[in-house]
Amino acid sequence: MARIIYIEDEMDIGQWVTGILKANGYDVTWLISGEEADRYIMEADVIILDVMLPGLDGFSIGKRIKEARKDLPVLMLSARTAIEDKIEGLQFADDYVTKPFHPEELTARIEVLLRRFNKQDEDLLLQHLTVNTRDLQIINNETKKEIQLTGKQYQIFSYFLRHLNQILTKEQLYEGVWGESYIDGDKTLMVHIRHLREKIEKDPAQPAIIETIRGIGYRVRK
Secondary structure, three states, X not given: OOEEEEEOOOHHHHHHHHHHHHHOOOEEEEEOOHHHHHHOHHHOOEXXXXXXXXXXXXXXXXXXXXXXXXOOOEEEEEOOOOHHHHHHHOOOOOEEEEOOOOHHHHHHHHHHHHHHOOOOOOEEEEOOEEEEOOOOEEEEOOOOXXXXXOHHHHHHHHHHHHOOOOOEEHHHHHHHHHOOOOOXXXXXXXXXXXXXXXXXXXXXXXXXXXXXXXXXXXXXXX
């Protein structure tokens, strides 16, 4: 589980983003200023940092963090969209996301940073599959062939991988992957999971990787 330090002083935004990150399986520590960041950075995998903060601004805090740990990815998250601000931020930060943003975009960018800085476990064995989480590669160990997923299929599968051994409801999956509230009766998720099973299961009619938990949702067990 990736450990994220999130620094944001606006309470509504902070609660919303923290909820998104936790729903996607990240271990999140939310700070309202950068003064305490030094206490946490040695254990962090990613820093998410607002620009406009009380006391030291995000640029100053980000530079200080990078001086202490060059191997720690920093993602700037800011309402400041001027090109000058982006250029200043990217002098030290590894990504710069402007508000408003879609939750799916944020989690995708976090995953890119984790892969780039090798913060994820590389190989995961699931039944007959080997999943390289860093390179987004899925190998069928019996055929030795790579399994190609669509973008949405991989997002769903990645969400399961971040929540291994947990029973996930349809609502959790839909909101975690699409970033929107699930509407009762919507078959979109079920269709995607059916197509995903057709690619990764030995017998899609009797799935052993993505289990159906009757009346609740789904689970992937290690």
